[in-house]
Amino acid sequence: MIATLSDIEKKIISQLQEGIPIVEKPFEKLSSEIGISQSEYLDVVNNLKEQKIIRQISPIYDTKSLGYDSSLVAFKVEDDIEKVAQFVNSHPGVSHNYERTHEFNLWFTIAVPPDSSLGLEKTVQLIAEKNNIKQYAILRTEKLYKIGVKLDTEGTKKKEKIKKTQPKIDYQLQEEDKDIIKISQEDIPLVENPFEEYAKQLGISQDYLLEKLNLYLKAGLMRRFAAILYHKKAGFKANGMTVWNVPEEKIDKLGYKLASYKAVTHCYKRTTNKYWKYPLFSMIHAQTKEELEQFVKDIAEEEGIKDYLILYSTTEFKKRRIKYFSDEFYKWEVYIQNGGNN
Structure with missing residues (x-):
């Protein structure tokens, strides 16, 4: 309610x-x-x-400034997604983990400490292998246009100065x-x-x-x-991770434009790979799904963009701030290297 x-x-x-x-x-x-x-x-x-x-x-501490390596990761889970999500959640550097409406259906953010014995790439690889994940994408931030969840009840089109x-x-x-x-x-x-x-x-x-x-x-x-x-209890029933496939020379223009709207809480340019072709990510919040989709449609029409997707979260498996400098990071690495599995 x-x-x-x-x-x-x-x-x-x-x-x-x-x-x-x-x-x-x-x-x-x-x-x-x-x-x-x-x-x-x-x-x-x-x-x-x-x-x-x-x-x-x-406090909202800056992961990178504290020396941690972090990334958004997308998994294509074909079996029991709840079981995979539970394993992913066991890593202390996973702060957000959602099921989303796409064939790449499990999306999580993960961070590893500066003195990690595995590093980020190996950590994700081991999680994938332990869960029989054949396709996944590590989507690192290349440029940050906006980060800051400050939800506003006055509609999606309200702007703010960056x-x-x-x-x-x-x-x-x-x-x-x-x-x-x-x-x-x-x-x-x-x-x-x-x-x-x-x-x-x-x-x-x-x-x-x-x-x-x-x-x-x-x-x-x-x-x-x-x-x-808790976004939904505060009146924001709809949130969509909207991804845009735009040419390199147009990414900055769209990134800064999206960042100017209060409804957009996060906006990044991210890496792409053979599984993922959308370089620009924007997290958009609205009070209804219709309001959100109209906002995205208007932006797409204004900028002449044909290829974009709205990925809705259907299940929140984890959302909490990382406990930096916790011994749990090192315990998890010992566990996984000693054969820990799902």
């Missing part, structure tokens, strides 16, 4: 998707911006979590930083001083922790500290 959101709930969801301030009392600052008390604000957020509208509020990339400071991760990232990536406590909870676990001062987290933002290690939603 889709929730009916009040104006205050919509404002809070918008704030939390944009990102919470990394300060001593973030919810006090956010609540003052919309004219309610901090306790009222936290009550609303707790209620939105209980209703399964807000999934999690935590923020210019801010210059990043150079920063090399230390062991202490890995400990901070491991603790801070958990769901934020909904209390007056949430960062104090993290600081206690780490045995450091709150001020030092705030300094570090803000440093990660400036260095591009963290994109933002924000909420992710």
